[in-house]
Amino acid sequence: MSWLTIIAAGVLCGCGAYLLMSRQLSRVIVGFGLMGHGVNLVLVLSGGERGEPAFVDAGTTATDVARFSDPLPQAFVLTAIVISFGVVAFLLALAYRSWCLSGADDVEDDLEDRRIAAPGQRADRNGAAS
Amino acid sequence: MNALVTLPVLLPLLGAALSIAVGRSRLMQRIVGVATLVVMSGLTVALLGRIDEDGIAVTHVGGWTAPVGITLVADRFAVMLLLVSVLTMLAVLVYAIGEPGAEQTHVGFHPLYLILAAGVALSFLTGDLFNLFVAFEVMLMASYALLTLGGRPDQVRSGMTYVAIGLIASTLFLLALAFVYASTGTVNLADLHGKIAQLPPGIRSALAVSLVVVFGIKSAVFPLFFWLPDSYPTAAAPVTAVFAGLLTKIGVYAMIRSQTLLFPPDTWPRELLLVIAGLTMVIGVLGAVAQTDIRRLLSFHIVSQIGYMVMGLGLFTVAGLAAAAFFIVHQIVVKTSLFLVAGLIELRLGSDRLDKLSGLGRIEPVLGALFLLAAFSLAGLPPLSGFVGKLALVDAGFGAGSYAIVGVSLAVSLLTLFSMTKIWSNAFWGPPMSVDVAVGATQIPDLASRRAMLAATGTLVALSLAIALWAGPLYQLAERAAHDLLDPASYLTAVLKR
Numbered sequence: 001m002s003w004l005t006i007i008a009a010g011v012l013c014g015c016g017a018y019l020l021m022s023r024q025l026s027r028v029i030v031g032f033g034l035m036g037h038g039v040n041l042v043l044v045l046s047g048g049e050r051g052e053p054a055f056v057d058a059g060t061t062a063t064d065v066a067r068f069s070d071p072l073p074q075a076f077v078l079t080a081i082v083i084s085f086g087v088v089a090f091l092l093a094l095a096y097r098s099w100c101l102s103g104a105d106d107v108e109d110d111l112e113d114r115r116i117a118a119p120g121q122r123a124d125r126n127g128a129a130s
Numbered sequence: 131m132n133a134l135v136t137l138p139v140l141l142p143l144l145g146a147a148l149s150i151a152v153g154r155s156r157l158m159q160r161i162v163g164v165a166t167l168v169v170m171s172g173l174t175v176a177l178l179g180r181i182d183e184d185g186i187a188v189t190h191v192g193g194w195t196a197p198v199g200i201t202l203v204a205d206r207f208a209v210m211l212l213l214v215s216v217l218t219m220l221a222v223l224v225y226a227i228g229e230p231g232a233e234q235t236h237v238g239f240h241p242l243y244l245i246l247a248a249g250v251a252l253s254f255l256t257g258d259l260f261n262l263f264v265a266f267e268v269m270l271m272a273s274y275a276l277l278t279l280g281g282r283p284d285q286v287r288s289g290m291t292y293v294a295i296g297l298i299a300s301t302l303f304l305l306a307l308a309f310v311y312a313s314t315g316t317v318n319l320a321d322l323h324g325k326i327a328q329l330p331p332g333i334r335s336a337l338a339v340s341l342v343v344v345f346g347i348k349s350a351v352f353p354l355f356f357w358l359p360d361s362y363p364t365a366a367a368p369v370t371a372v373f374a375g376l377l378t379k380i381g382v383y384a385m386i387r388s389q390t391l392l393f394p395p396d397t398w399p400r401e402l403l404l405v406i407a408g409l410t411m412v413i414g415v416l417g418a419v420a421q422t423d424i425r426r427l428l429s430f431h432i433v434s435q436i437g438y439m440v441m442g443l444g445l446f447t448v449a450g451l452a453a454a455a456f457f458i459v460h461q462i463v464v465k466t467s468l469f470l471v472a473g474l475i476e477l478r479l480g481s482d483r484l485d486k487l488s489g490l491g492r493i494e495p496v497l498g499a500l501f502l503l504a505a506f507s508l509a510g511l512p513p514l515s516g517f518v519g520k521l522a523l524v525d526a527g528f529g530a531g532s533y534a535i536v537g538v539s540l541a542v543s544l545l546t547l548f549s550m551t552k553i554w555s556n557a558f559w560g561p562p563m564s565v566d567v568a569v570g571a572t573q574i575p576d577l578a579s580r581r582a583m584l585a586a587t588g589t590l591v592a593l594s595l596a597i598a599l600w601a602g603p604l605y606q607l608a609e610r611a612a613h614d615l616l617d618p619a620s621y622l623t624a625v626l627k628r
Binding site: 046079 | 260264267270271274275278281283286287289290291293294296297298300301304305307308309311312315317
């Protein structure tokens with residue numbers, strides 16, 4: 001287990017979480033990317049100690065197998081990278097669409113929330129509907 | 131036998147590919163979509179009959195036996211939820227075909243819908259934690275695209291929230307997976323059952339809580355529900371209906387599966403789940419009472435009803451889990467039909483704001499009857515299906531001696547009834563509004579489409595009535611499923627061949 005990797009994962013997740021708090025969509029997306037990388041590093045770490053590449057051929061013996069690094073987390077990470085690639089691409093498209101529609105890079109407020117929060121605006125308080 | 135387990139996942143994926151290939155013709159796409167879901171429901175019925183008699187069916191994908199390869203496991207709990215999900219998706223697809231909206235304007239609707247079906251089926255059938263992550267992602271990717279298919283400003287805004295929450299949940303899920311794999315060296319659910327039991331109690335409860343948080347976000351339990359009422363109402367009516375019916379329930383399914391199969395009963399205090407359940411019910415229903423917009427009101431009810439399912443899990447008895455399983459089946463059907471009714475109202479009158487509606491009962495008596503049946507079933511009035519589900523839950527609560535949660539659940543039922551009568555008195559009673567003024571920019575569909583949409587909604591309401599009529603056999607099935615959940619011996623033997 002490498003301390004450097006652990007620290008790198010922590011820093012990436014921390015920076016990602018910080019960027020996620022931002023209201024600007026482009027920062028949020030970068031934040032997701034960073035956080036995804038951090039978690040992928042943790043996933044690599046979950047395989048345990050480093051070792052030889054896990055290639056099996058005719059001459060492979062039981063002692064060779066014991067020196068292999070665990071290939072399964074690497075497969076997990078590959079899958080996770082592909083998935084987060086797809087989702088981030090979709091997010092970018094969505095952010096572009098949002099920019100086209102509103103001209104701003106911010107997360108917009110929910111109008112319905114504002115309407116409910118606004119005092120005196122509601123029909124059931126004014127007695128219009130009941 | 132084994133092929134039968136993989137087909138509910140493979141078939142919709144093949145259907146989606148075919149649907150893209152015939153993308154030029156909307157008619158062909160419709161035939162492919164409906165045919166796929168019809169065959170899928172037939173297969174699921176066959177599968178349910180098979181495993182109810184012969185026990186759990188297992189397929190090792192690629193011939194790699196567990197715990198090395200990925201396993202698909204069909205047990206009673208999974209397949210009964212899969213069956214009702216597929217039937218609901220079929221009804222919603224028929225509704226979507228009739229509605230002038232995303233289905234008619236966008237070539238991507240049918241492929242995405244079928245991919246969503248594949249993700250749903252895989253989530254239910256998988257016997258592997260990492261595969262569950264992949265299934266969630268398949269489902270979520272399809273749902274992201276379906277939610278924002280219209281590309282309207284409000285859809286983009288709420289889609290952003292939804293995608294962000296989905297991504298955060300996925301990231302946490304991956305982190306939890308890394309922890310699980312680091313401490314046990316496996317992700318196969320049956321294999322994990324034995325290995326997690328040997329872990330020190332501290333690590334065990336950390337794993338359990340991190341999985342509860344992940345599935346809690348997916349299923350929108352308190353305090354992780356805030357994203358749901360924000361994002362669901364903006365999508366097209368059939369899309370919202372299918373999300374409302376299925377997606378959160380799959381989170382609950384994953385929570386029940388992981389808590390019963392992976393973690394021994396002493397891992398962490400289950401009473402905490404009951405507290406979460408109670409808070410989810412109360413906060414959800416209070417949110418619903420405050421709303422003036424039918425779809426938002428119903429979205430808050432999704433949250434509130436999730437509390438009842440978590441309550442069944444929190445009781446952690448056979449009766450509690452059986453009641454939860456029954457309640458999920460009832461909820462999938464009733465919630466979806468309510469959202470379809472809301473969609474029909476909006477289509478007819480151009481709005482679903484309660485303060486703008488009036489006298490719909492005179493204009494559309496059939497719609498009124500459908501709404502009344504579904505709403506009373508949601509509130510739990512006898513003799514409808516919600517009553518049976520809630521009765522079973524209350525009974526289980528008394529059996530486990532948890533009187534506080536029973537009291538909360540009954541009070542919440544009352545508030546549910548109150549908010550349903552709010553819709554009823556505002557939208558359906560009163561002098562009929564003039565429809566010509568009400569219909570704004572929405573296109574009015576022709577008679578055949580309207581009949582298809584009404585028929586789809588009616589079929590779902592009829593299905594909920596059937597659940598109430600055949601509550602006995604269904605509850606017995608749920609009870610057998612709950613037995614399997616609490617005593618995983620048969621699950622372990624089936625997967626690991628011991």
